[in-house]
Amino acid sequence: MPISQNRADPTDPTLEQPRVPAILKDENGEESPEGLLPRSAVSDDLVVIVPNWRTALVDPFPYIISISWVKEGSSFTEVYREEFTDPGEKTLKVPRDKLDHGIYSLSYQLSYGGNAELSFSKRVTVDRVPPDDGQEPKPLVMLDVPGDITDDYLTRFGEVRLQVPLYVDLKARDRAIYYLTDNPNPLDTEPDIREQEFSQQDIDQRRLIITVYAADIRGRGHGQRYFYYRLRDWAGNRGPRSTLLPVFVDLTPAPGNLDPARVPLSVRGLIDREHAREGAVDQKAVTVEIDAYDNPDASDKVLIRWNSHALAPLDVDPTQFPLSQTVPWSTLTADGLGPMDARVDYRISRGGTPTPPAPETQVPVNLTVAGPDHADAPAMLNLTLANLEIYGAVSKQLNTLQTIDHGQPADGYLRLYDNPQPGEKIFLYWGAISTPVAEYEVKDGDSAGQNIEFSIPWTAIEQDMENPALPVWYTTDNQVNVQLARATPVNVAIIIIRNLPEPTFPDGGLKGLLDCCARPRLWEQVRVHIEGNDAFDKDDIVELHWQGCYGPNGTSPIPGVTESFETTLSLEQARNGFDISVTDYERLVAPMVDRGSALCRYFLRKSNGGQGESKSEFVIINRTMPSGQLCGPNNDICEESFVSDVPKH
Missing domain, CATH: 2.60.40 (Immunoglobulin-like)
Incomplete structure (x- = not known):
């Protein structure tokens, strides 16, 4: 209703x-x-x-x-x-x-x-306030352990339980993030053990228990250690670290119980180039990590083998497990780029006598690329990849877009690299847009050196229409590894003159109304005036767009009641303005019967290739007299009593 x-x-x-x-x-x-x-x-x-x-x-x-x-x-x-x-x-x-x-x-x-x-x-x-009002939490309380945390205790029970003291504003879904460190002044970058979420039942029973398993304690080695925690609520507000709880971990006796080596993988679950270069200037970001083993000693050395290729011996610091050794790019690629499964194992050498090897770890490796490899690998930028060429749809100038290309997609061309494989893709990037604006997928039958084409959509180009060196580049992608080509600078000079003054309707009077009493009559002509402008020059073209509307303010366009009027400017018109007469009464004026309107704007096409557009303006058109009669060329029923401010001509 x-x-x-x-x-x-x-x-x-x-x-x-x-x-x-x-x-x-x-x-x-x-x-x-x-x-x-x-x-x-x-x-x-x-x-x-x-x-x-x-x-x-x-x-x-x-x-x-x-x-x-x-x-x-x-x-x-x-x-x-x-x-x-x-x-x-x-x-x-x-x-x-x-x-x-x-x-x-x-x-x-x-x-x-x-x-x-x-x-x-x-x-x-x-909620912007951390749990416990953001105050430093009280230290953990260790349960059931009578003194030091010993190797025997961990062997028998497999865990140590600790209790978080109750605190202000405790709520269900609060979490304790807990740590075990050898640093009495731990950094904020200290890795946590894990998190424990508290339920309403935990709160009701007033027992906020966290469990630290033996492997976590053994993994942090023998000696003086410190437990602490941070509180975080459901909203994600994280408080400061708690007061430290000092404990002594006594794990004393020969190297033994060697766990398999761990090799952190990329998000794809393998060793790829992104992982190989991640976060390291020397491009040695693939690491082998060695977890704590029984009875470590500072004199120990870890002897790691990657596909039977020995890495540099790794000194053991019993307080810094897991130990980490980088794998050089030369070792990663010594047996080819893959795909393959690399075999990784290690031995502990103490006094020159190595232990039997730890269980072998197999690591999936794929370092292949779409296109040629290069001497700076695994760096993403490959300077040997061919350069892009960009052309405007109309101007056809190399690496240049001009105003005459406005509204049109640009063309990109590239020579295909050697040994293209079906399914590989090339992604084209434009300026500051973070996602590809065009792509090409290699097909069966494609060959090295063939010219491939891209269409760069206008929606991408219009985001930066004035840039003398807009960077355009591409990547090659074999669905595992990406290579980056050097950027091509494109001179984008698409200059649009906007917000030119709107057209006017000189016969519309102060009220902007053309009715039955207008002079000249509606069926004789409707004049639209375009003022002279400094942006106009001789031989420029001004195109006026007329749209009839049912609404009185340029709304509800009437289908078919539209027309464009082109004027090639003289110097006089460019400086002093000019009129356009709309004379097709039956098609363009008569449909606006009862307080309709005409909506007008114009477009400028300069002789030198520039473009512009004006603001829009409307005039009310009403052919209905107060009596309800309709006026027209065969029914001029206007009386002087109805004429108010309409100018006489």
């Missing part, structure tokens, strides 16, 4: 609650009852979804949606609004600067055509 006027000042909510996608959800997908936001969500504007609504209004009224964000119990206060012309689900926001700590009531108001409706409110909680 239509919304009545008594809804103009709503007091009772009728619309659905807004939705906030960022609100935390439990393992069953249920939202936090408090509408709790993760800490990460308050670092930017908060996305708010306004559900679809329905109205019975036919006319295209604008819909204004106002977002209210207030502390619970406060009255509706707008913090953001947007205007829409159609119903439907909408995405709005709460500005980031409003997301202070607290519990809020989120709602929205829908206003249209003098009417307004209010939504039900949604509770949203912004």
Whole structure:
């Protein structure tokens, strides 16, 4: 049913609650009852979804949606609004600067055509305070261990249990992130052991227990150690480290119980080039990691073999497990680029006598690339890859885009590299756009040196239309490893003159209205005036676009009631302006019967290739007299009493 006027000042909510996608959800997908936001969500504007609504209004009224964000119990206060012309689900926001700590009531108001409706409110909680009010937590309490943590204790029980003291504002889903270190002043980069989440049952029983397994303790070696933890709530607020709990770990007796070597892999689960160069200037980022073994000693050396190729001996520091040894690129590629499974093992040498090898670890390796390899591998930039060539769709100039190329895709050309394999891809990147704007997949039958083509969409080009050296580059990708070609600088000089003054309607009077009494009559001509402009020059072309509309303000275009009028400018017209007469009355003017309008704008095409466009303007056209009669070329019914400010000519 239509919304009545008594809804103009709503007091009772009728619309659905807004939705906030960022609100935390439990393992069953249920939202936090408090509408709790993760800490990460308050670092930017908060996305708010306004559900679809329905109205019975036919006319295209604008819909204004106002977002209210207030502390619970406060009255509706707008913090953001947007205007829409159609119903439907909408995405709005709460500005980031409003997301202070607290519990809020989120709602929205829908206003249209003098009417307004209010939504039900949604509770949203912004929690910026770490657990225990951000204070330094008390130290852990070790349970069941009478003194030092001994090798015998770990062998018999396999774990050590510790208790977190109760603290202020303890809630279910709080977590303790716990650590064991040999550093009495641990750095913030200290790796954690793991995390323990606390349930409501843990809280009710007042027993916040964490478990540290024997392997974690043995892995950190023999000697003076320190347990500590940090608290983190469900929202992600993380507090400072606790007071340290000092413990002595006594793991004394010959090297033994050697675990297989560990080789951290890439996100693809193998050794690839990205992993080989990650984070290391010397491009030796593949590591073999050795976990703690029985009875380590500072005189020990670890002898690692990668596919039977020996690495440099690794000194043992019993306090720094896991030990880590880099694998040089020359060793990684000594048996080819793969794909292969590399075999990795190690022995412990003490006093010159090595132990039997640890169990072998097999590591998948694929260092192949699409295109030629290069001397600087595994660096991504390969200077031997061919250069891109870019041409404008109209200008056809090498690595240059001009104004005459406006609105058109650009063409890219590249000589295909040697030994192309089907399924390999080439991705083309344009300027500051982080994702590829074009790609090519190698097909059966493609051969080295053939010319492949790319089409760079206008949507990418228009993001940076004036740049004398816009970088354009490409990558080759064999679905495992990526190579990067050097950038081609492209001179983009697409200059568009915007916001030229709108056309005017000199016969429309002060009210901007052309009616039955207009002089000249509607069926004789409608004059559109374009002012002279410094941007105009002789031989430029101005194209006026006329669009008839049902609405009085240039809205609701009438299909077919449209025309373009081109004028090649003389010097006089360029400086002093000119008129365009619309004389096709039956097609272009007559359809605007009852307070319709004509919407006009013009486009500039300069003789030197430049382009421009004007603002839009409309004039009201009304052929209906107050009596209800329609005027026309065969029914000039205007009387002087109806003439107000229409100029006489």
